[in-house]
C-alpha cells in the first residue's frame with residue numbers, strides 16, 4: 001500500500017470529496033522542490049499552500065525545532081518562557097513601530113477570530129466590515145467574516161458582519177474604467193459605515209492584497225483613505241496578512257507598500273515557513289494598553305507553543321540571513337515581465353498582476369467579454385510536468401518559495417505558459 005493509500009484509509013482530507021481522491025504524496029523537500037511518492041522531484045510554484053515561503057524544508061528551522069523540543073517541548077499558554085521573550089522581540093523588529101505586542105494563535109483563522117474578539121472588547125461595538133471577495137479562514141467565526149462562497153454551506157453564521165464591494169479594478173464592481181475612475185470603492189465603504197451607524201462598527205478587516213479571491217489590490221489611495229475613514233469614526237483597522245506577510249510581496253507585510261499603519265495585523269502561514277503551526281495578532285500600543293486594566297477574555301491551550309515559536313524565530317533569522325524579503329522585491333520585475341509576456345502570448349489571459357513573488361494569471365473566454373475561463377485541470381497537468389501550481393476558479397497563482405533559483409522560476413513560468421497554450425475555451 002502506498003503512503004497516499006494509507007493516509008486515505010483513516011484520515012479525512014480537507015476541501016475534498018473523499019471518494020476517488022488521489023492526493024499528492026510528499027516524502028521529502030528542499031528549498032523550492034519536493035519529492036513525491038513516486039520519487040519525482042517537483043518544483044513548487046505554490047510554496048505548498050503559500051506557507052512554505054522561506055523554504056519547504058530549511059535545515060536551520062528544522063534544527064531549531066529539534067533543539068527546542070529537546071529542551072522544553074511544552075508550556076502552558078499562561079507561562080513565560082525564554083523562547084516567548086526572544087521571539088516576541090524578534091517579531092517586533094519586523095512590524096511597524098507601535099505594533100510590537102502579539103497574541104499568539106495556532107494559525108490564520110484563529111488569528112482573525114481573535115482580532116475580531118479584541119476589536120469587540122476594546123471598542124464595545126459589535127459589527128465588523130469585510131469585503132465580498134475575501135477569505136479569512138475556515139473556522140466558523142473566520143468564515144463569518146469571509147466573503148467568498150466557502151462560507152455558504154455554513155450559513156447562518158456569526159451575525160454582525162457587514163460586507164462592502166471590492167476594489168477589483170479589472171472587474172470594477174462599480175463599472176468604472178481606470179481612465180474615468182473617481183474611487184467609488186472607497187466612498188462606498190464610508191457610505192456603508194454611515195448607513196450601519198458608525199457607533200456600531202468595531203473594525204474594518206481587509207486583506208491589503210487579496211489572496212485566493214484574485215490577488216488584486218485597490219488604487220494607491222485605497223488603504224490610506226480606509227485609514228482616514230476608520231480614524232474619523234473610531235473604528236479599528238485590521239489587515240489580514242496571513243497569506244501576504246513575511247516577504248511574499250517584496251515587503252515584510254504587503255500594506256507597507258502604501259505607508260499605512262493598521263491597529264492590528266493578523267499573521268499565519270509563512271510565519272514559520274510552514275514548519276510548525278503558528279499564527280499571531282499584532283496589536284497597537286493603544287489596544288495593548290486597554291488590556292493593562294481589563295481582562296483579555298480569550299485563550300487557546302497551545303497559544304505561544306514553544307516549538308512553534310522556535311520555528312518562528314528561526315524563520316525570521318533565515319529570512320534576514322538570506323535576504324529573502326529583498327530577494328522577493330528584486331525578483332518582482334522578473335515575475336512581472338514574464339507574466340506580461342504570457343499575457344501577450346495567449347488570448348485567454350485577460351489580466352496579470354504581481355507584487356514581489358506573488359502573481360496571478362487571470363483566464364478569460366475572451367478579452368472583450370472578460371467571461372472567466374475556469375482553470376479546470378491545469379493544476380493536474382502541471383503536476384504531470386513536475387510543477388506544483390495553485391489554481392482556483394479562473395486564477396493561476398504564482399507564489400514560489402522566496403529562495404527559488406531564477407532558472408527554476410523561468411522554467412516554471414515557461415511550462416505554465418505552454419500549458420495555458422493548450423487550454424480549451
Ligand SMILES: Cc1ncc(COP(=O)(O)O)c(C=O)c1O
Pocket residue numbers: 107108109110112135136137138207211212240241242243268269
Ligand atoms: C488571507 C487569509 N486569511 C486567513 C487564512 C486562514 O489561515 P489558516 O488556514 O492558517 O487558518 C488564509 C488561508 O488561506 C488566508 O489566505
